[in-house]
Amino acid sequence: MLHLSAALTAYILTITALLGLVLGSFAACMADRVAAGESFLRGRSHCDRCGHVLTPRDLIPVVSWLALRGRCRWCGAKIPVRCPAAELLCAAAFVGIVLRYDVTLQTLQYWILTVLLLATALVDYDTAMIPDGFLLAMAADWLMFLPLLHRGAVGAAALRGLAGALAASVPLLVLVLVMDRVLKRESMGGGDLKFFFAAGLFFSWQSVLFLLIASCLLGILFALASSRTAGDPENPKAFPFGPAIAAGVYLSLLAAEPAMAAYLRLFLL
Numbered sequence: 001m002l003h004l005s006a007a008l009t010a011y012i013l014t015i016t017a018l019l020g021l022v023l024g025s026f027a028a029c030m031a032d033r034v035a036a037g038e039s040f041l042r043g044r045s046h047c048d049r050c051g052h053v054l055t056p057r058d059l060i061p062v063v064s065w066l067a068l069r070g071r072c073r074w075c076g077a078k079i080p081v082r083c084p085a086a087e088l089l090c091a092a093a094f095v096g097i098v099l100r101y102d103v104t105l106q107t108l109q110y111w112i113l114t115v116l117l118l119a120t121a122l123v124d125y126d127t128a129m130i131p132d133g134f135l136l137a138m139a140a141d142w143l144m145f146l147p148l149l150h151r152g153a154v155g156a157a158a159l160r161g162l163a164g165a166l167a168a169s170v171p172l173l174v175l176v177l178v179m180d181r182v183l184k185r186e187s188m189g190g191g192d193l194k195f196f197f198a199a200g201l202f203f204s205w206q207s208v209l210f211l212l213i214a215s216c217l218l219g220i221l222f223a224l225a226s227s228r229t230a231g232d233p234e235n236p237k238a239f240p241f242g243p244a245i246a247a248g249v250y251l252s253l254l255a256a257e258p259a260m261a262a263y264l265r266l267f268l269l
């Protein structure tokens with residue numbers, strides 16, 4: 001965004017951050033409802049404990065939480081700190097995208113993907129399940145923007161996306177099938193594989209390499225950083241992999257192409 005004046009840049013970044021806060025709140029709400037098995041399209045936002053419908057002044061991202069000191073206005077139930085945290089994270093992620101891709105259709109597509117990644121990560125963290133609906137929404141986000149972003153070369157772009165999706169999921173699927181045979185247990189959830197497929201649509205197969213490495217490193221980091229060991233005792237995969245994949249996808253949106261170009265240049269020069 002170097003071509004813009006400083007004032008206009010500041011204005012765009014402020015609007016972007018506010019939009020990120022609001023949509024981060026939306027993602028957290030959507031995740032809570034899906035994790036609880038409720039419809040996220042019907043019904044107004046309400047307190048999980050007392051069921052009181054929230055008023056507009058309870059729904060201002062971060063500000064409401066701080067003003068109420070993290071408690072419900074009516075029953076005093078604690079509102080988890082992850083609500084404002086998810087909002088702030090989404091705001092930062094939105095700013096990152098607009099700094100990288102400017103005010104473009106590409107930015108809009110990646111903002112939508114970011115909201116879906118956040119919601120998916122939250123649901124997987126809570127329930128160790130990755131909702132198919134969110135993955136389908138990611139695929140729809142990819143499909144919807146194909147003709148808008150690649151006018152005149154839609155076919156080539158579609159093939160590139162499908163190659164990315166297959167590159168992100170097929171080698172892992174083979175690995176998982178072999179590991180399952182060797183270990184005689186499930187080594188990786190089917191949801192994780194579907195997540196890699198849906199996310200792979202957004203990348204070339206070269207960038208998928210970056211995505212896989214980033215996701216795995218983040219997965220190890222998250223598992224080490226988290227003391228969480230609860231879960232199915234039959235399945236030693238105690239820490240859900242979804243949040244790491246989501247973070248890996250986001251990192252790849254920002255850095256995969258320049259990183260892979262630099263990496264390939266090592267061999268070509």
Ligand SMILES: [Zn+2]
Pocket residue numbers: 047048049050051052072073074075076077
């Ligand atoms: Zn309440």
